[in-house]
Structure formats: C-alpha cells, structure tokens
Amino acid sequence: MDSLITQLQDYFSQPDQDWGNDVLFITGISFFAWVAWRIIYSRLETIADKTKIQWDNVIIGALKTPISTLLWCWPATVSIGLVMQSYITHSLDWLATLKMLLIIAIFIWIILRLINNVEEYVLEQKTRDETTVQAIAKVARLLFIMMGVLSFMQTLGLSLSGLLTFGGVGGLIVGLAAKDLLSNFFGGMMIYFDRPFKVGDWIRSPDRQIEGTVERIGWRMTIIRTFDKRPLYVPNSVFSSIVVENPSRMSNRRIYETIGLRYEDAHKVDSIIDDVKIMLQNHPDLDMSQTLIVNFNAFGPSSLDFFIYSFTKTVNWVHYHEVKQDVLLKVMDIIHDHDADVAFPTQTLKVEQSTPPAGFPFPSIGK
CATH class of the missing domain: 3.30.70.100 (Alpha-Beta Plaits)
Structure with missing residues (x-):
C-alpha cells in the first residue's frame, strides 16, 4: 500500500496536475476502500456469528472502527502533502513521521479495544473472578499505553536513554511530591494481589466506620455502597493500615x-x-x-x-x-x-408479719 501511495504522490506532484482534482480523486479512493471494508467486515461478522466460539467476534469487533479510521486518515495525510507541495518549497519529511504516528496510534487503539472486548466477554461468562479479570485488564491497558507513548517519543526523535536517565531523577522528585497518590496506587495493587475482598463482597472494618458492598476497585480508591445506599469513597492506602472483615466469605x-x-x-x-x-x-x-x-x-x-x-x-x-x-x-x-412457658421478668415480694412481745402496750382507742 505504501508503494502505491508513493506512485500516486509522484503522479500527483507533476506541475501540470491540479491538486484539487488530485485530492478529490484520493478522497474517492478512500470512500470506495471504506465501503469495501464495511462489506468485508459485515461478511466476517456473519461468519463469526455462525461459529460456536466467541473469540472471533471479540477480535473482529476490535478491528471495525480503527481500520475505518485508518482508511480515511492515511489518504488524508497524502492529500495534505499534495496541497502543501503546491505552496511550500521546504521539505515535508514530517509527513512520514505523521504517518508512522498514525500507524502506532491505530495499533494501540486496536489492542485497547481488544482488551476491553476480552474483559467484557470473560465477565459475561461469570466463570472467572471479577476483580482478577479487571486487574489484569487494567495492567494490560497500562502496559500498552506506556509502549505507545514510548513509541511516539522514539518516532519524534527523542532519545529514550536520555529520557530514562531523566526519569530516574525525576521519578524521585515526583515520588516525593505524589506520595499519597503512589501509596493509593500500591494499596490498589495490594488489594488486587492479596484479594482480601472483591467486587460484590460485603465488607466492614472494626477500626473505621466502613461497611457496605464493594462496587468498584480503582487504582486510587475503592467505592463502597453502604446499606443505606450512600456511596463511600475510600483511598486504597487506608486498607493497608486497618483490619478488614469480609462476611461474604x-x-x-x-x-x-x-x-x-x-x-x-x-x-x-x-x-x-x-x-x-x-x-x-x-x-x-x-x-x-x-x-x-x-x-x-x-x-x-x-x-x-x-x-x-x-x-x-x-x-x-x-x-x-x-x-x-x-x-x-x-x-x-x-x-x-411440655406445658411450660418462656419466662418474663418478675419480682417476688415476701412480707413477714412480726408478733409484738408480751406486755407491749397497745394504744387505746377513744382515749
């Protein structure tokens, strides 16, 4: 495809060609390519629906929008180059960099969509622990986003060795400045790996006034829904210093x-x-x-x-x-x-009548 675009650029860069017609022609090619992709996608989706396994649906669903975006954006960069060549005499090498950034972005986008689809499919099956699935999905997303950022930097000409060296010094400064944020992050990691509770569990803490059902475990905080339906937002670092009771288990x-x-x-x-x-x-x-x-x-x-x-x-x-x-x-x-009964609180009052000693004078009545 790249060689075809190069030939088109050579053809359209000839001085006797009108760049407006060229752009219109490339847009038309993009439209027909997009229509062809939609037809192919619909056919693949129909075939995948007929199969017993669902993983093909997961993969095909991740490709739909990113490929459509690529079919429009790649020819758009070619059109931009044709237009700018008519007005600018400087080198347009940055367009090649733009195309590479586009490829990286589309690739990361497909991977992230695939991770989301896999996560949703596994959670729907209800055969795996929800908290573990969400934790693995979050780690995978974070890993590929970091890979995408590093690839962007390398494509833009930044030195990764220098960046990593700076990151070692800057990481210490950021770590001191964002101590609470990092403690919450590692507190979330502790919850994911130690698994004292998971989403849907009823938990309580004798140390704090925390009791309710876990709704979400994030990287920074955990959302707990109390029994009177109030949301409770607890920083993850709190769970490293309190006792947590899990009645659900x-x-x-x-x-x-x-x-x-x-x-x-x-x-x-x-x-x-x-x-x-x-x-x-x-x-x-x-x-x-x-x-x-x-x-x-x-x-x-x-x-x-x-x-x-x-x-x-x-x-x-x-x-x-x-x-x-x-x-x-x-x-x-x-x-x-057994002709018995449950007792209730009672009191017995014992009154003793005392007899006066002999010779004790009684008061006379009427005197």
Whole structure:
C-alpha cells in the first residue's frame, strides 16, 4: 500500500496536475476502500456469528472502527502533502513521521479495544473472578499505553536513554511530591494481589466506620455502597493500615440464642432441652458438621436459662433470618408442648408479719 501511495504522490506532484482534482480523486479512493471494508467486515461478522466460539467476534469487533479510521486518515495525510507541495518549497519529511504516528496510534487503539472486548466477554461468562479479570485488564491497558507513548517519543526523535536517565531523577522528585497518590496506587495493587475482598463482597472494618458492598476497585480508591445506599469513597492506602472483615466469605452463619424458662417449670428443663436438641439435629437448614450445643446455662434473676448454639448452611443474610425464625418458633412450640412457658421478668415480694412481745402496750382507742 505504501508503494502505491508513493506512485500516486509522484503522479500527483507533476506541475501540470491540479491538486484539487488530485485530492478529490484520493478522497474517492478512500470512500470506495471504506465501503469495501464495511462489506468485508459485515461478511466476517456473519461468519463469526455462525461459529460456536466467541473469540472471533471479540477480535473482529476490535478491528471495525480503527481500520475505518485508518482508511480515511492515511489518504488524508497524502492529500495534505499534495496541497502543501503546491505552496511550500521546504521539505515535508514530517509527513512520514505523521504517518508512522498514525500507524502506532491505530495499533494501540486496536489492542485497547481488544482488551476491553476480552474483559467484557470473560465477565459475561461469570466463570472467572471479577476483580482478577479487571486487574489484569487494567495492567494490560497500562502496559500498552506506556509502549505507545514510548513509541511516539522514539518516532519524534527523542532519545529514550536520555529520557530514562531523566526519569530516574525525576521519578524521585515526583515520588516525593505524589506520595499519597503512589501509596493509593500500591494499596490498589495490594488489594488486587492479596484479594482480601472483591467486587460484590460485603465488607466492614472494626477500626473505621466502613461497611457496605464493594462496587468498584480503582487504582486510587475503592467505592463502597453502604446499606443505606450512600456511596463511600475510600483511598486504597487506608486498607493497608486497618483490619478488614469480609462476611461474604463466611462458610456458615451462627445461631446463638439464650432462652429462659419459668422457675416453676424446673422439673421440665431436662426434657425440653433434649427435644430441642433432637429438633435441631433433624433441621434441614442446619449444618450438622459444625458445632451444635443445647445446654442449661444459668440461674437467671427470674428464669432458668438454656442456650442454643448452631450454624446454618446458608450464608445469605435474608435466608439466615428465615431459618433462625423457624428454629425459634419450633423451640417455642416444644416449650408449650411440655406445658411450660418462656419466662418474663418478675419480682417476688415476701412480707413477714412480726408478733409484738408480751406486755407491749397497745394504744387505746377513744382515749
């Protein structure tokens, strides 16, 4: 294609040619090339839709807009050169540099679009950890953007060795000036690699008033949606100095309740506890591989207390409370089946009537 453009430049640079006609001709060629590309793309897209794999759709989708842009911008640089040759006698070597920059930009653009398409496709499959996929995509984008910037600088004639030398000294200065920014960046890297939580997890911190669902983990800050639907923006450096609790990774949820019986039902406590334990052992929503305890615990001020200690199979917050409600209602039914009842706070007042000693004078009435 480059040799064809060179021949066209030689042809159109002849003094007896009108540059307006030349530009119009090149624009027409660009239009027909663009139409041909759209037809080819539509055909490739149709073929890709018929295949079982989806990676061909991902690759083809990344090429559409960048190739169309190249088919218009490359001939545009040729047209610019033809126009400027008619008015400027100086060398137009910078046009070759412009073409090289265009090629680099199109290549980086295709790669970034490909990374975005791959990220979206993998996330849609829901077979990989969302946080890990996003982290790899961000690192890949950053890597290719840096490669593109360095390629731009080299094409413009800048010395990369000198730039790297300056970067070593300048990096120290920038590092001191942007200490907080860098600490947040490395805090984000720590989250990505250590993975104490991921997007969608419910987290809380006993050290800070932080609790909610993780919506996004960025390079500088993490967005947490609290339970009253307020967004909470937490700098990533905070997570390196606080304790983070992740209830989303619980294996079970615990039911730990103390129930008091009346003192008048003292002779029924043992049988009630046995029946409650049998009920819990046969409950379909409780995990019998975990600890199960039902024992008389204490003599309360107005009740005989026994406690229930067990774990549910579910970790879902709503379902957990449904299971807990079912367990407590069945415990209450067992207590009533034994003609007993749950105690409530009571007080017993004992009044003793004292007898006056012999010979104690009583006041006379009416005197």
